Amino acid sequence: GAGVSQSPSNKVTEKGKDVELRCDPISGHTALYWYRQRLGQGLEFLIYFQGNSAPDKSGLPSDRFSAERTGESVSTLTIQRTQQEDSAVYLCASSTSPYNEQFFGPGTRLTVL
Amino acid sequence: GENVEQHPSTLSVQEGDSAVIKCTYSDSASNYFPWYKQELGKRPQLIIDIRSNVGEKKDQRIAVTLNKTAKHFSLHITETQPEDSAVYFCAASDVFRGGGGGADGLTFGKGTHLIIQP
Numbered sequence: 159g160a161g162v163s164q165s166p167s168n169k170v171t172e173k174g175k176d177v178e179l180r181c182d183p184i185s186g187h188t189a190l191y192w193y194r195q196r197l198g199q200g201l202e203f204l205i206y207f208q209g210n211s212a213p214d215k216s217g218l219p220s221d222r223f224s225a226e227r228t229g230e231s232v233s234t235l236t237i238q239r240t241q242q243e244d245s246a247v248y249l250c251a252s253s254t255s256p257y258n259e260q261f262f263g264p265g266t267r268l269t270v271l
Numbered sequence: 272g273e274n275v276e277q278h279p280s281t282l283s284v285q286e287g288d289s290a291v292i293k294c295t296y297s298d299s300a301s302n303y304f305p306w307y308k309q310e311l312g313k314r315p316q317l318i319i320d321i322r323s324n325v326g327e328k329k330d331q332r333i334a335v336t337l338n339k340t341a342k343h344f345s346l347h348i349t350e351t352q353p354e355d356s357a358v359y360f361c362a363a364s365d366v367f368r369g370g371g372g373g374a375d376g377l378t379f380g381k382g383t384h385l386i387i388q389p
Contacts, residue, residue, distance in 0.1 A: 214376070249314065259320065
Protein backbone atom coordinates (compact mmCIF):
# COMPACT_ATOMS: atom_id res chain seq x y z
CA GLY A 159 0.00 0.00 0.00
CA ALA A 160 0.93 3.65 -0.12
CA GLY A 161 3.47 4.86 2.37
CA VAL A 162 3.85 8.24 4.00
CA SER A 163 4.08 11.01 1.44
CA GLN A 164 5.34 14.55 1.84
CA SER A 165 5.24 17.62 -0.33
CA PRO A 166 7.01 19.47 -1.64
CA SER A 167 10.14 17.33 -1.89
CA ASN A 168 12.27 20.46 -2.10
CA LYS A 169 11.55 24.03 -1.08
CA VAL A 170 13.81 27.02 -1.52
CA THR A 171 12.67 30.21 0.13
CA GLU A 172 14.00 33.60 1.10
CA LYS A 173 14.69 34.54 4.66
CA GLY A 174 11.62 36.03 6.29
CA LYS A 175 9.07 34.21 4.14
CA ASP A 176 6.57 31.69 5.50
CA VAL A 177 6.52 28.08 4.33
CA GLU A 178 4.03 25.23 4.60
CA LEU A 179 5.06 21.60 4.48
CA ARG A 180 2.54 18.84 3.98
CA CYS A 181 2.40 15.25 5.22
CA ASP A 182 0.00 12.51 4.18
CA PRO A 183 0.26 9.64 6.66
CA ILE A 184 -0.53 6.01 5.98
CA SER A 185 -4.28 5.52 6.06
CA GLY A 186 -5.46 4.33 9.46
CA HIS A 187 -2.37 5.53 11.33
CA THR A 188 -3.54 7.53 14.30
CA ALA A 189 -0.11 8.76 15.37
CA LEU A 190 1.79 11.35 13.33
CA TYR A 191 5.18 12.90 14.07
CA TRP A 192 7.30 15.67 12.62
CA TYR A 193 11.09 15.62 12.89
CA ARG A 194 13.85 17.89 11.66
CA GLN A 195 17.19 16.59 10.39
CA ARG A 196 19.97 19.04 9.79
CA LEU A 197 22.74 18.04 7.40
CA GLY A 198 24.76 15.18 8.84
CA GLN A 199 22.86 15.27 12.11
CA GLY A 200 20.35 13.10 13.91
CA LEU A 201 16.61 13.50 13.95
CA GLU A 202 15.13 16.15 16.20
CA PHE A 203 11.56 15.64 17.41
CA LEU A 204 9.25 18.58 16.74
CA ILE A 205 5.60 17.65 17.35
CA TYR A 206 3.36 14.62 17.80
CA PHE A 207 -0.35 14.08 17.07
CA GLN A 208 -2.30 11.15 18.48
CA GLY A 209 -5.91 10.82 17.37
CA ASN A 210 -8.04 13.68 18.62
CA SER A 211 -5.84 14.40 21.64
CA ALA A 212 -4.06 17.69 22.10
CA PRO A 213 -0.74 17.54 20.24
CA ASP A 214 2.57 17.27 22.05
CA LYS A 215 4.38 20.43 20.95
CA SER A 216 7.30 20.04 23.31
CA GLY A 217 9.87 19.80 20.51
CA LEU A 218 8.96 22.93 18.57
CA PRO A 219 12.07 25.15 18.65
CA SER A 220 10.28 28.50 18.61
CA ASP A 221 6.87 30.12 18.23
CA ARG A 222 7.58 30.52 14.52
CA PHE A 223 6.84 26.81 14.17
CA SER A 224 3.31 25.44 14.25
CA ALA A 225 1.52 22.37 12.96
CA GLU A 226 -2.02 21.24 12.40
CA ARG A 227 -3.66 17.95 11.65
CA THR A 228 -7.13 17.39 10.32
CA GLY A 229 -8.59 14.45 12.18
CA GLU A 230 -6.41 11.45 11.47
CA SER A 231 -5.30 12.56 8.03
CA VAL A 232 -3.16 15.28 6.52
CA SER A 233 -0.84 17.41 8.60
CA THR A 234 0.82 20.70 7.73
CA LEU A 235 3.91 22.13 9.38
CA THR A 236 4.17 25.90 9.07
CA ILE A 237 7.33 27.91 9.62
CA GLN A 238 6.82 31.64 9.77
CA ARG A 239 9.48 34.24 9.06
CA THR A 240 11.99 31.58 8.07
CA GLN A 241 15.61 31.90 9.15
CA GLN A 242 18.72 30.35 7.63
CA GLU A 243 19.04 27.99 10.59
CA ASP A 244 15.68 26.49 9.61
CA SER A 245 17.37 24.89 6.59
CA ALA A 246 17.05 21.15 7.05
CA VAL A 247 15.14 18.09 5.92
CA TYR A 248 11.75 17.91 7.60
CA LEU A 249 10.57 14.34 8.03
CA CYS A 250 7.08 13.17 8.83
CA ALA A 251 6.34 9.74 10.27
CA SER A 252 3.16 7.88 11.15
CA SER A 253 2.34 4.76 13.13
CA THR A 254 -0.69 2.75 14.20
CA SER A 255 0.06 3.66 17.80
CA PRO A 256 2.90 5.32 19.71
CA TYR A 257 4.21 1.89 20.69
CA ASN A 258 4.67 0.66 17.16
CA GLU A 259 7.02 1.23 14.26
CA GLN A 260 7.11 4.72 12.85
CA PHE A 261 7.11 4.81 9.06
CA PHE A 262 8.91 7.80 7.65
CA GLY A 263 8.08 9.86 4.60
CA PRO A 264 10.76 10.90 2.10
CA GLY A 265 11.11 14.31 3.70
CA THR A 266 11.01 17.91 2.49
CA ARG A 267 14.38 19.56 1.99
CA LEU A 268 14.01 23.19 3.03
CA THR A 269 16.65 25.71 2.03
CA VAL A 270 16.40 29.24 3.37
CA LEU A 271 18.56 31.70 1.45
CA GLY B 272 13.36 15.40 29.00
CA GLU B 273 15.08 12.38 27.55
CA ASN B 274 18.69 12.54 26.38
CA VAL B 275 20.19 9.80 24.20
CA GLU B 276 23.94 9.44 23.68
CA GLN B 277 25.24 7.24 20.87
CA HIS B 278 28.76 5.91 20.27
CA PRO B 279 30.80 5.72 18.16
CA SER B 280 29.99 8.43 15.64
CA THR B 281 31.89 6.49 12.96
CA LEU B 282 32.62 2.78 12.85
CA SER B 283 34.68 1.03 10.19
CA VAL B 284 34.78 -2.77 10.13
CA GLN B 285 35.99 -5.40 7.71
CA GLU B 286 33.34 -7.23 5.74
CA GLY B 287 32.34 -10.33 7.65
CA ASP B 288 33.28 -8.93 11.05
CA SER B 289 30.81 -7.83 13.71
CA ALA B 290 29.78 -4.27 14.52
CA VAL B 291 28.47 -2.97 17.82
CA ILE B 292 26.84 0.41 18.39
CA LYS B 293 26.02 1.57 21.90
CA CYS B 294 23.47 4.02 23.27
CA THR B 295 22.68 5.34 26.71
CA TYR B 296 19.56 7.16 27.80
CA SER B 297 18.71 9.36 30.75
CA ASP B 298 14.98 8.91 31.44
CA SER B 299 14.36 5.76 33.46
CA ALA B 300 10.72 5.88 32.35
CA SER B 301 11.65 5.19 28.72
CA ASN B 302 10.31 1.83 27.62
CA TYR B 303 10.61 1.65 23.85
CA PHE B 304 13.96 1.53 22.01
CA PRO B 305 13.97 1.31 18.21
CA TRP B 306 16.94 1.33 15.86
CA TYR B 307 16.73 2.97 12.45
CA LYS B 308 18.96 2.60 9.41
CA GLN B 309 19.30 5.53 7.04
CA GLU B 310 21.07 5.08 3.72
CA LEU B 311 22.47 8.14 2.03
CA GLY B 312 19.69 10.40 0.81
CA LYS B 313 16.93 8.08 1.95
CA ARG B 314 14.41 8.03 4.76
CA PRO B 315 15.11 6.24 8.05
CA GLN B 316 13.77 2.71 8.25
CA LEU B 317 13.20 0.63 11.35
CA ILE B 318 15.47 -2.41 11.52
CA ILE B 319 14.74 -3.68 15.01
CA ASP B 320 13.16 -2.49 18.24
CA ILE B 321 13.00 -3.65 21.83
CA ARG B 322 10.61 -2.97 24.64
CA SER B 323 11.55 -2.73 28.28
CA ASN B 324 10.03 -6.05 29.25
CA VAL B 325 12.75 -7.97 27.38
CA GLY B 326 16.53 -7.88 27.59
CA GLU B 327 17.47 -9.12 24.14
CA LYS B 328 15.94 -9.50 20.72
CA LYS B 329 17.40 -11.05 17.61
CA ASP B 330 16.47 -10.96 13.95
CA GLN B 331 18.85 -12.89 11.69
CA ARG B 332 22.19 -10.99 11.73
CA ILE B 333 20.88 -8.17 13.90
CA ALA B 334 20.41 -8.21 17.64
CA VAL B 335 19.65 -5.60 20.27
CA THR B 336 20.35 -5.84 23.98
CA LEU B 337 18.85 -3.69 26.72
CA ASN B 338 20.11 -3.09 30.24
CA LYS B 339 17.48 -1.04 32.06
CA THR B 340 19.48 -0.83 35.26
CA ALA B 341 22.40 0.78 33.50
CA LYS B 342 20.13 2.59 31.03
CA HIS B 343 21.95 1.45 27.95
CA PHE B 344 21.14 -0.56 24.86
CA SER B 345 23.25 -1.83 22.00
CA LEU B 346 22.91 -2.90 18.39
CA HIS B 347 24.92 -5.89 17.22
CA ILE B 348 25.38 -6.73 13.55
CA THR B 349 27.17 -9.98 12.75
CA GLU B 350 28.73 -11.12 9.47
CA THR B 351 28.61 -7.58 8.12
CA GLN B 352 28.00 -7.07 4.41
CA PRO B 353 28.57 -4.05 2.12
CA GLU B 354 24.84 -3.26 2.14
CA ASP B 355 25.04 -2.71 5.89
CA SER B 356 26.91 0.53 5.22
CA ALA B 357 24.63 3.35 6.38
CA VAL B 358 23.96 5.66 9.30
CA TYR B 359 22.29 3.95 12.23
CA PHE B 360 20.21 5.83 14.80
CA CYS B 361 19.11 4.60 18.18
CA ALA B 362 16.09 6.16 19.87
CA ALA B 363 14.18 6.04 23.11
CA SER B 364 10.66 6.92 24.13
CA ASP B 365 8.29 6.68 27.05
CA VAL B 366 5.17 5.90 25.11
CA PHE B 367 2.91 5.85 28.12
CA ARG B 368 3.96 9.11 29.73
CA GLY B 369 0.32 10.12 29.70
CA GLY B 370 -0.50 13.57 31.06
CA GLY B 371 -3.47 14.26 28.91
CA GLY B 372 -3.16 12.69 25.67
CA GLY B 373 0.18 12.15 24.24
CA ALA B 374 3.59 10.70 24.47
CA ASP B 375 6.61 12.46 23.14
CA GLY B 376 8.09 11.48 19.85
CA LEU B 377 11.27 9.51 19.81
CA THR B 378 14.47 11.04 21.11
CA PHE B 379 17.22 10.03 18.71
CA GLY B 380 20.93 9.61 19.17
CA LYS B 381 23.18 11.54 16.82
CA GLY B 382 23.83 8.52 14.65
CA THR B 383 26.69 6.17 13.80
CA HIS B 384 28.13 6.07 10.32
CA LEU B 385 28.92 2.40 9.73
CA ILE B 386 31.43 1.71 6.98
CA ILE B 387 31.97 -1.84 5.79
CA GLN B 388 35.42 -2.28 4.27
CA PRO B 389 35.62 -4.89 1.48
